[in-house]
Amino acid sequence: MQHHPTKxxxxxxxxxxxxxxxLNFREVWRYRDLVYMFVKRDFVTxxxxxxxxxxxxxxxxxxxxxxxxxVFVVLAKTQGKGLEAMLFILCGQVIWTYFSDTLNxxxxxxxxxxxxxxxxxxxxxxxxxxxxxxxxxKFFVQFIIFITLLLIAYFRGAEVRPNWWLLLxxxxxxxxxxxxLGLGMIFSSLTTKYKDLTFLLSFGISLYMYATPxxxxxxxYGKYQKYAELNPLxxxxxxxxxxxxxxxxxxxxxxxxxxxxxxxxxxxxxxxFNKVEKSFMDTV
Amino acid sequence: MSIVLKAENVSKQYRLGEVGTGTISHDxxxxxxxxxxKDDPFLKIGETNDRTSQGESDYVWAxxxxxxxxxxxxxxxxxxxxxxxxxxxxxxxxxxxxPTTGNIQYKGRIASLLEVGTGFHPEMxxxxxxxxxxxxLGMTRKEITRKFDEIVDxxxxxxxxxxxxxxxxxxxxxxxxxxxxxxxxxxILIVDEVLAVGDAEFQKKCLGKxxxxxxxEGRTVLFVxxxxxxxxxxxxKGIMLNNGTIQGMGEIEEITNLYLKGNSDQTLRLVNFKxxxxxxxxxxxLSIAAEGxxxxxxxxxxxxxxxxxxYEVHRDMKGTNISFALxxxxxxxxxxxxxxxxxELFLNRKKGSYKAKIKLxxxxxxxxxTINLSAGRTNIGPIFKYEDxxxxxxENVIIDGxxxxxxxxxxxxxxxxxxxx
Numbered sequence: 001m002q003h004h005p006t007k008x009x010x011x012x013x014x015x016x017x018x019x020x021x022x023l024n025f026r027e028v029w030r031y032r033d034l035v036y037m038f039v040k041r042d043f044v045t046x047x048x049x050x051x052x053x054x055x056x057x058x059x060x061x062x063x064x065x066x067x068x069x070x071v072f073v074v075l076a077k078t079q080g081k082g083l084e085a086m087l088f089i090l091c092g093q094v095i096w097t098y099f100s101d102t103l104n105x106x107x108x109x110x111x112x113x114x115x116x117x118x119x120x121x122x123x124x125x126x127x128x129x130x131x132x133x134x135x136x137x138k139f140f141v142q143f144i145i146f147i148t149l150l151l152i153a154y155f156r157g158a159e160v161r162p163n164w165w166l167l168l169x170x171x172x173x174x175x176x177x178x179x180x181l182g183l184g185m186i187f188s189s190l191t192t193k194y195k196d197l198t199f200l201l202s203f204g205i206s207l208y209m210y211a212t213p214x215x216x217x218x219x220x221y222g223k224y225q226k227y228a229e230l231n232p233l234x235x236x237x238x239x240x241x242x243x244x245x246x247x248x249x250x251x252x253x254x255x256x257x258x259x260x261x262x263x264x265x266x267x268x269x270x271x272x273f274n275k276v277e278k279s280f281m282d283t284v
Numbered sequence: 285m286s287i288v289l290k291a292e293n294v295s296k297q298y299r300l301g302e303v304g305t306g307t308i309s310h311d312x313x314x315x316x317x318x319x320x321x322k323d324d325p326f327l328k329i330g331e332t333n334d335r336t337s338q339g340e341s342d343y344v345w346a347x348x349x350x351x352x353x354x355x356x357x358x359x360x361x362x363x364x365x366x367x368x369x370x371x372x373x374x375x376x377x378x379x380x381x382x383p384t385t386g387n388i389q390y391k392g393r394i395a396s397l398l399e400v401g402t403g404f405h406p407e408m409x410x411x412x413x414x415x416x417x418x419x420x421l422g423m424t425r426k427e428i429t430r431k432f433d434e435i436v437d438x439x440x441x442x443x444x445x446x447x448x449x450x451x452x453x454x455x456x457x458x459x460x461x462x463x464x465x466x467x468x469x470x471x472i473l474i475v476d477e478v479l480a481v482g483d484a485e486f487q488k489k490c491l492g493k494x495x496x497x498x499x500x501e502g503r504t505v506l507f508v509x510x511x512x513x514x515x516x517x518x519x520x521k522g523i524m525l526n527n528g529t530i531q532g533m534g535e536i537e538e539i540t541n542l543y544l545k546g547n548s549d550q551t552l553r554l555v556n557f558k559x560x561x562x563x564x565x566x567x568x569x570l571s572i573a574a575e576g577x578x579x580x581x582x583x584x585x586x587x588x589x590x591x592x593x594x595y596e597v598h599r600d601m602k603g604t605n606i607s608f609a610l611x612x613x614x615x616x617x618x619x620x621x622x623x624x625x626x627x628e629l630f631l632n633r634k635k636g637s638y639k640a641k642i643k644l645x646x647x648x649x650x651x652x653x654t655i656n657l658s659a660g661r662t663n664i665g666p667i668f669k670y671e672d673x674x675x676x677x678x679e680n681v682i683i684d685g686x687x688x689x690x691x692x693x694x695x696x697x698x699x700x701x702x703x704x705x
Contacts, residue, residue: 010290010389014379030424037419040412041405048407048448119399120420121379193311278382 028123038130043137057141061097065090068215083153084160084245087146091241092214094146098139099176099233100205105131106184107201110192110280117280124277125270128188132181139173150244161246165239168255172240179232179262185269189276213237217248229254232261286391288504289354289377289472293386296347296372296528346372347528350386354521356471359505361519361536363512363543366652366677368525370508374398374476377506392471395421399476401461406450410441410460413449417464431467438493439463466493472504510650510679512540564601564667565659568594568637570674572655583678585697589644593657594637601633604667609656610644611672612695617653630662647696650680 065086073085106128110117113127153160191198212233213220221228228234235254242250347369354360364370375381376388378396403420404413414435418428428435436442439459441452449457509515515522515536522539524532532542574587583589595606609619622640623630654672661667 009391011391011393012389014376014382014388014390031419031422033423033425034419036425037416041408041416044412045405045407116403116420118375118380119402120396122420122422 024123028125031123031126034122034126035130035133038126039133039137042130042134046137057138058145061090061093061142061145065093068093072215083149083156083158087149087153087158087160087245088217088241088247089215090146090149091244092237094139094142095173095176095237095240096209096212096214097142098135098173099180100209101138102132102135102177102180103184103187103205104202105135106181107187107191108198109184109188110276111195111198125273128181128185128273131184132177135177135180136173146244160244162244163242163246165250166243168239168243172236175236175258175262176233178266179236182262182265182267182269185273186265189272192276192280213248217241219249229257232258232265234258286356287353288356288392289388289390289506291350291352291386291388294347294350294373294376294383294388295345295385296369296376296381297343297384298346299343345528347376347383347525350530352523352530352533354472354504354506356504357502358521359507359519361515361522361539362506362508362525363510363515363522363539364525364531369528370525371398371476372528373525374474374506374508377474390472393422393469394472394474395465395468395470396474397465397476398474400458400465404449404457404461407448409448410436410445410452414460414464417461418468421465421468422470423468427469435460435463435467438466438489462490466490470503472506474506476508477510512543516540563598565598565604565606565633566596567657567668567670568596570594570655570657572674572676583676585648585650585678585680586646587678588646589648589678591642591644591655593640593642595640595659596637597633597635599635601661603630603662603664604633604659605630605662606640606657606659608642608658611654611656612649612651614654615695617695647698648678649694649697650678652677 068089069086072089105112109124109127109131117124150160150162154162187197187201191201209215211228212231213228214237218225218228218234218238235250235258238248238250239255241248350369350373362370362373374396375398376383377394378398379394380396380398401413401417403417405416408416414432415425415428419425423431436445439456439462441456441460444452444456449460452460505518507515507519519536522532522534522536523530524539524543532539569592571592572589573592574583574589591608593606593608605621605623607619607621610617620642653676655674656669656671657673658669659667
C-alpha cells in the first residue's frame with residue numbers, strides 16, 4: 001500500500017496494491033438489496049419467458065432420471081428395481097443439478113457479466129451470491145416433483161423410510177449451494193484468464209458426477225469407497241438420501257467433514273474472487 | 285474549499301493484441317520477478333498510447349502519470365480526442381478497473397454513469413427496471429421507493445410504468461434510464477457522454493438537472509463530452525488529455541480553446557505503401573485535410589474534407605481503375621472510382637505520377653471513419669487493396685450552446701429544403 005501521510009480523511013483510496021484479505025464485507029452488506037433485485041429479475045424473466053419455460057425444469061430431471069435408470073438399473077443392475085430405484089436416482093439428480101448449475105454459472109460469472117461489470121461498479125461478490133440464490137428457484141420446482149413421487153411411493157407401500165434426518169434438508173441445500181459458490185469462485189479466476197478452461201470445466205463437472213454418489217449408492221465404489229468419502233459431496237448426498245429414503249450408509253461424521261471442507265473452500269474461493277475482481281476487466 | 289478527489293501519479297497499462305496468448309509465460313515471469321523481490325518486468329517496456337505509430341512492444345500506457353485535484357462543488361470537463369485516455373480515466377474513477385500504478389483518493393460516494401440503463405432487462409416493466417437499475421447503481425430499495433415518483437415524473441413515462449421496457453420507444457427507454465441515474469445520491473458524479481442520446485428537449489432537461497447537481501446541491505461532477513457547448517455550459521474547470529497524459533488543466537474556456545485548436549497529430553493510420561513494390565501502380569501518399577484549416581485541426585461536421593491521393597503509374601496501362609471506400613465505424617458508406625468521371629484513364633493510363641484531389645460530400649456525421657484504397661484491372665483482378673489505411677474522426681465541436689448540436693443520429697446528415705406552397 002502506497003502510504004501518504006495526510007491529515008485528510010479520505011473515504012477510500014483506489015490504488016494498486018490490495019492485500020489478499022482486504023475484503024469489504026460492509027460494502028457487500030450495503031448492497032444486499034441488489035442480491036434481492038437480481039434474484040427477482042431472474043424470477044420475473046423466467047415466468048415471462050415461454051409457456052414451456054417452467055416445464056423444462058421438470059422435463060430435464062425426469063428424462064435424465066429415466067436414462068440413468070435404464071443404464072444403471074436395467075443394464076448394469078447396480079441396485080433394486082422399480083419406483084424405489086427411480087426415486088433414488090431422482091433424489092440425487094435434483095440436488096446434483098442445483099450444485100452443478102451453480103458451479104457452472106459462478107465459474108463463468110466474469111465473462112458472462114463482462115458488459116455490466118465494465119460499466120458500473122458494485123461489489124462483484126453480489127453476482128455469484130445472487131446466482132446461488134436464484135438457482136434455488138429451479139431446485140424447488142424439481143424438489144416438489146421429487147416429494148410428490150416420494151409421497152406416492154410411500155402410500156403405495158414402497159420400501160422408503162423417511163426419518164428425522166430429513167429435517168436437516170435446508171442445511172444440506174445450504175451446503176450444496178455454498179460448495180458450488182466456493183468452487184465456482186475458485187474456477188472463475190482461472191476461466192477469466194485462460195478461457196480454454198471453460199470447456200475443461202464443464203467436462204470436469206460431468207466427470208465429478210461419477211466421483212459422487214449421485215445415481216448409485218456410495219457402496220458401489222467398493223474398495224475405493226474410502227477415497228469416495230473424501231469427496232465433500234458424498235456426505236451431503238448420503239445424508240439427504242438417508243433422511244428422505246432411509247437408504248445408504250450415512251454416518252454423522254461424514255457430514256461434519258463435508259461442512260468443514262465446504263467452509264474451507266468458501267473462504268478460499270472468496271479470497272481468490274476478491275483478488276481477481278479488481279483487475280479482470282483488463283483480461284476479459 | 286476542500287478537495288474531494290485527488291489523483292496521484294495514476295497510470296494504466298494495457299496489453300495490446302491478442303490477450304490470452306502467451307499470458308501464462310508472462311504470468312510466470314512476473315511471479316518469478318516477484319519471488320526474487322524485483323519489479324514487474326513488463327511495466328518498463330510500455331510506450332505512450334499513440335495509435336498512429338506502430339509501437340515496439342505489446343504494452344501501452346493508456347494513462348501515464350496523471351495528477352489532479354478536484355474541489356467540492358466543482359464541475360470538471362474532461363476532453364480529448366478518441367483514444368486520449370478519457371474513458372480509461374473514468375473507468376478508474378468508477379472502480380471498474382484499477383490503476384497499474386498510483387492511486388486515487390476521494391471523499392464520499394462516487395456514482396458513475398458510464399452508460400445509462402446498465403442492467404435494464406427488456407422483459408421487465410419500467411417499475412421493476414427502476415428498482416433493479418437503482419440497486420445496481422448503489423441505491424437501497426428504501427431510497428428508490430422514496431424517489432420513485434420523482435424518477436418517473438422526470439422521465440415522463442407515468443402511463444407506461446407497468447409495461448415491459450421492450451415496448452418503450454428508444455427515447456422513453458433512455459429517459460427512464462437517465463432519470464434513475466440523475467436521482468442518485470452521491471457526493472461525486474461521473475458522467476460519460478450519456479447526453480449524446482435522447483432528443484434535444486430531454487438533453488436540455490438533463491443539462492439543467494446536472495446544473496442543479498453541481499450548483500445547487502454542492503455535488504462534484506466530472507463530465508466527459510465532445511460537445512464543447514455543453515461542456516462550457518456545465519463545467520467551470522477542464523482537463524485535456526492527449527495520448528494518456530494531461531495536456532492542459534485550468535479554466536474551461538482556456539481548455540476548450542486548446543482542444544479546438546488541436547495540437548496533436550491527426551489520427552492517420554498510414555500503411556507503409558512503399559513496402560509493396562509494384563511494377564504497375566503504386567501509392568505514394570494518402571492524406572485528408574479540411575479546407576481552410578491547419579493540418580492538425582479537428583474535423584468538424586461542417587468542414588469540407590479533401591482527400592488527396594498521390595500515385596505512380598510505372599507503365600502505360602489499359603483497363604485500370606483506382607477506387608476508395610469510405611467506412612463509418614466499420615460500415616461501408618460509399619465507394620468511388622476514378623474512372624467514373626475520367627473515362628480516358630480507363631482507356632489508357634499513361635506512365636507518370638498523378639495527384640488526385642477528391643472533395644468528400646459534406647454529409648458526414650460525428651464518428652470515426654476509415655478509408656480503403658484499391659486498384660484493379662477490369663476482368664483481371666486487383667493490383668492492390670489497402671484496408672483501413674487511413675483513419676480520421678469527425679466531431680461536432682459546437683461552441684455556442686447545445687441547441688444546435690448534431691443529435692439527429694443516422695449514418696449521414698442532410699439539409700433538405702422544405703419547399704412551402
